[in-house]
Amino acid sequence: MDFSDGYSADVLDAATLEDKSKSSSPISISSLLEAVADDLKTLNKNLKTIVGTENPVLASAAEQIFGAGGKRLRPALVFLVSRATAKVAGLRDLTPQHRRLAEIIEMIHTASLIHDDVLDDSGMRRGKETIHQIYGTRVAVLAGDFMFAQSSWYLANLENLEVIKLISQVIKDFASGEIKQASSLFDCDLPLDEYLLKSYYKTASLISASTKAAAIFSGVSETICEQMFDYGKNLGLSFQVVDDILDFTQSAEQLGKPAASDLAKGNLTAPVIFALEKEPKLREIIDLEFGEAGSLDDAIDLVFKSGGIERARDLAKEKADLAISKLQCLPEDEFRSSLEGMVKYNLDRID
Template identity: 55%
Template sequence: MVASTRIFTPIKEDLNILNSNLKKMVGARHPILYAAAEHLFTAGGKRIRPSIVLLVAKATAPHNILKSEHRRLAEITEIIHTASLVHDDVLDDCNTRRGIQTVHSTFSTKIAVLAGDFLFAQSSWYLANLGDLEVVKIISKVITDFAEGEVRQSLTSFDPDISIDNYMEKSFYKTASLIAASCKGAATISNIDTSSQHDFYLYGKHLGLAFQIIDDILDVTGSTELLGKPAGSDLKNGNLTAPILFALDECPELYHLIDREFQNSGDNQKAIQLIQQTSGIQKAQDLAREHAQTSLEALSNKYECEAIHTLKLISNYVIDRIN
């Protein structure tokens, strides 16, 4: 398995600049809001999304030299992602994230909602100040997509009849939309042709879908330490993902557990054991590999450079997470 930290070595200094700028950008006048925002960025995270933005920017910019607008877009992308996590944790009643207490468990649910709103507002302000209307249009739709994804997830909670297609649509709204849009936004700032912009959009879309499917697999097979949040939380919250949807075809007993919403003691663990006895996880892995491969195909006609090579490594890293 390729270590994620090694993948990002070519942009290590750019990520240091990003981390420094993020702390300056989220400064709030009210001490509580500032403390909540600082709490989030102190927790760190892999910074995969802004890393992808920086790499697309380097791959498309003249002489591979980043513009200040590229850097700002990477920062905006991470702020939007972090804002969505704050709201996700409230909706899922998740007490830990990235190994530390979540905002709503550290402060309160009200503060967490306000902190998430504040971060979305900050990202919108910085986005408007990029001065590129096309990029504003591309990125602003992402925030709408987040809401669409959350509504769809809420309406299908504990519903075993949702299709894989519906699951994939929800996964696009919740995860892939931001990665796809920010890839296209970086290419747009570089002023490359629209066909190539679309290729980078497809790269981000399919990478994002693969990433979400792998996350959902790890929720069944992984540890809390690996996930950065409690394992099995998807099942507990009625979020039926690819592994369990595939497993339902082979294991009717899962329907009974879903019907009683995993309320009995040990239901969650029993469901995980039943899923692991089916081919549900393998089928979900195959689906993730298909999307990772499609992301690589989107880059197949791109000239070779270090940034493109690194973007390809990221697609492979996503799959390596389950090996």
């Protein structure tokens, strides 16, 4: 995976997009999703039944997480790219494969959330208790595994080998991202490229695969399919960098978790990586894994004073600009406008 664009030397969770401090922003998620509102309504009706009812616990778990709300941003991206590229291909409407793809993507994302909550021992997800809090860790892990397996079965039934390979790689990438993160905790020598690769695995892989797969099902050229992949990749990376900035700049109440929680756990993100280039004292603090009283607060101060936040903001904007540049192959219509708006809205969260 090439991350050499620009800077070279993780979430797009729907809930995180609602930055309460940006209520005056001219771009709203609801307006961006209006172009595919009917498609999302159909998807919402199907999600709770697609898991099946053969196991009451799994059915209850699906109801718990699918009923917790969220903006369904990943399937929305599938629908937006599907409709934009369908127009290029001269299709009158979306194919059943487009719609099934959107459902599969949301199932994979949901499975990853269940596993993430177990790994992070999170008690709440979108205002509701997490699956492992209700049913226990063992059932939560199995529920996530079942959703991955179920999504793979539906994926195989699409009978498109290129898409099967593309989406199957995402599940592998999720695991690779978690392993990379776990093996690099408190590593002050973590290169920016490694951070971006981990962010790709954890966040951007699913988005880029889904946007490319949507274009494949429209039957457009390989060039357009690759540009849709690059759009998703850079959008995903920009989202992750923005989330990592917000981990420092938002209050614990806004985040729904303690501020700078990634840093406290030793997960060094873009603001910290940039700050380490200018603040030797920060390395000393991190090497001691915040063992001294007040050392985490000192580290946070150094990240701000060093300009780490500003440089991370520049990185997020650079990836955002790359994402928008990949949309030039699409017709100028409401679907392309919403795809561009997704990128701009993300940056609005840190303006």
